[in-house]
Amino acid sequence: MVSQLTLSWEMSPALGRGDFIVGAGNREAVALIDNWPNWAAPAAIHGPAGSGKSHLVAAWAAASNAKVLTGAALSLETVATLGAQDAIAVEDVDSALPSDIRDRAIFALFERGMPFLLTGREPVATWPTVLPDLASRFCAVLSFPLWAPDDALLAAIARKLFADRQLQVPEAVIAQMIVSLERSPAAIRDLVARADARALAEKRAVTTALIRDLISPPS
Secondary structure, three states, X not given: OOOOOOOOOOOOOOOOHHHOOOOOOOHHHHHHHHOOOOOOOOEEEEOOOOOXXXXXXXXXXXXXXXXXXXXXXXXXHHHHOOOOOOOEEEEOOOOOXXXXXXXXXXXXXXXXXXXXXXXXXXXXXXXXXXXXXXXXXXXXXXXXXXXXXXXXXXXXXXXXXXXXXXXXXXXXXXXXXXXXXXXXXXXXXXXXXXXXXXXXXXXXXOOHHHHHHHHOOOO
16 A cells, blocks of 8 residues: 655643543552642652653643743752742653752752652652752652553553544554553553554554554564
8 A cells, every 4th residue: 555645743642630541550649749739848750751740740730830841951040030939840850960050950949948849760769969968858759650550551541642643443452552562651652653653644544453563564
């Protein structure tokens, strides 16, 4: 079958709190977000790429009117612009090598005395720092996990990602993905994107045959 030229556009995933899929591996992190504004201290959520960190941050930011920055973009100047009651989330804190600028800015957030939210891939107590005082602060922060893969949660993530693309697929497609892929949200997200692109290009539905072709392409 000859592939047709397709136009690509930026997908807009549903990032409201009601769109977040709750499972055994993320229930504590979701409870943290839902408990705002009754936070007594800063908190962190951690998990691999695609596990829902940014989704929960978006839901929390909507509820708290928080400013959201990456660890690489944070500076003392940014912290200085915050009002006394302003909320802030700092994402991907452990995604790059630590720096004096980043560490001093995060330490300044602790010194404000207002709860804030941090995210990273690993538990916050393991995040590297160049500022020893920040390392001790990290060790005292409660860090909530976002990923413990089980079939039910993996399947729910796949359904949501297809729904975000306005695609309805048979349950057999979901089941085949779960048994065939690496058990990670990122692998599911990648395959959903490729399945959508192939289906559009070839003007065909997303079927188990298409999934098989993507997972084990003909040699």
